[in-house]
Amino acid sequence: MVTQVITTTTTTSSISASTPNPYKAAKEALDRDGFVILSASLFPSFDLDALQTAASHMATAARSGKWPYxxxxxxxxxxxxxxxxxxxxxxxxxxxxxxxxxxxxAQSYFDPELLRYAAALIGCADDDLTMELYNMLVRPDADFALRWHRDDIPASATAAEELQRLSRPGYHAQWNLALYDDSSLVLVPGSHKRARTDAERDAEPYEPNMPGQITVHLKAGQVAFYNNNILHRGVYDSKKERLTLHGSIGTVAAGGERARNVLQHGVGEWAKEDDFGELEPEMRARATWMRERLVKLGSQSGDVGFFSKDE
Incomplete structure (x- = not known):
């Protein structure tokens, strides 16, 4: 069931080219609020027109059964x-x-500026990054919503269990790159640092007006990084075009910590097959060693299971 979302708007977590020390400011916003919006002007090498065209073709192929993933x-x-x-x-x-x-x-995923922000937000060196996931969120064929959730903490977790998990490093950066204006992500700022309140714990799964919630409004070309364990949901309108690239990048410091989150998507089944031969040499070299770390994670992890297989 899809319900109307009533929200409050915030602009405190937006970073632009005029922001002093934008990498530091982005990290501070992510740590404070659990999300940060980066201006399109920070990523001048993104070819939005080409990405829109390619993404549209992918969505069409997927809807027609020509793309199985x-x-x-x-x-x-x-x-x-x-x-x-x-x-x-x-x-x-x-x-x-x-x-x-x-x-x-791949050019947008391994974009040098995007990787600099990913490293800054994770708190690691550029050379420690690991390839993870690159997917796309599209206009649904019928109105659709995700329940309130944290990506790596089940709804059944106690407050103590939530705090134990939230106290550990995230070891990754997750983002949405909007190719069209997108207002689908709904979240509760600051909830990545605390256990759920009684009101949040007792709320209906699709509660339309969670206390403190906001909608993240993205313009085409903007990038929203967010903590995947922030309390959030998605609300998707079948009447509004949506093509939003949805990616994550990890770090070698994670070890096997990220295995289930990443490998449950099936990326380990094909990652070793791509040599990124069409990328320019420096980007290809970076992509290759980031991919090799993902392949190693897959080979060492075995059957990782699923976060919520039956939902």
Missing amino acids: IRTLPKQFPPWPQDPSQGIWGVQHLLHPSNPSHSLF
Whole structure:
């Protein structure tokens, strides 16, 4: 069921080219609020027109059954069936070598400026980054919503269990790059640093007016990084075009900590096949060693299971 969301707007977590020391400011905003919006002007090498065209072709192929890696309605979490007949709300594996536009998407994923922000937000050196996921969130074929959740903490967790997990480093950066204006992400700022309140714990899964919630409004070209364990949900309008690139990058410091979050999407089944041969040499070299770390994670982790297999 999709319900109307009533929200408050905030602008405290926006970073632009005029922001003094934008990397530090972005890190402070993410730590404080659990999310930060980066201006399109910070990423001048993104080719939005080309990305829009390629993303539109991918969405069309996915809806018609010509691209098997999809997020299908009404399932919220992996694994998803490969049958698009009930509609889709996402496209998986943009970097898969069988995607005709995988090199274009790779240029945005391995963009030097994006990687600098990822490293700054994680708190690691550029050379410690690890390839993880690059997917796409699209207009659903029917109105659709995700329940309130944290990506790596089940709803059944006690307050003590939440705090124990939230006290550990995140070891990754997760972002949405909007190719069209996007107001689908709803979250509670600051909830990444605390256990749920009684009101949050007692709320209905699709509560339309969670205390303190906001909607993250992105203009085309803006990037929103957010803590994946912030209390959040998605509300998706079938009447509004949506093409939002949804990625994550990790760090070698994570060890196997990120294995389930990443490998449950199936990326380990094909990552070793892509040599990124169409990228320019410096970017290709970086992409190759970041990919090799992902392949190593897959080879060492075995069966990682799923966060919420039946939802």
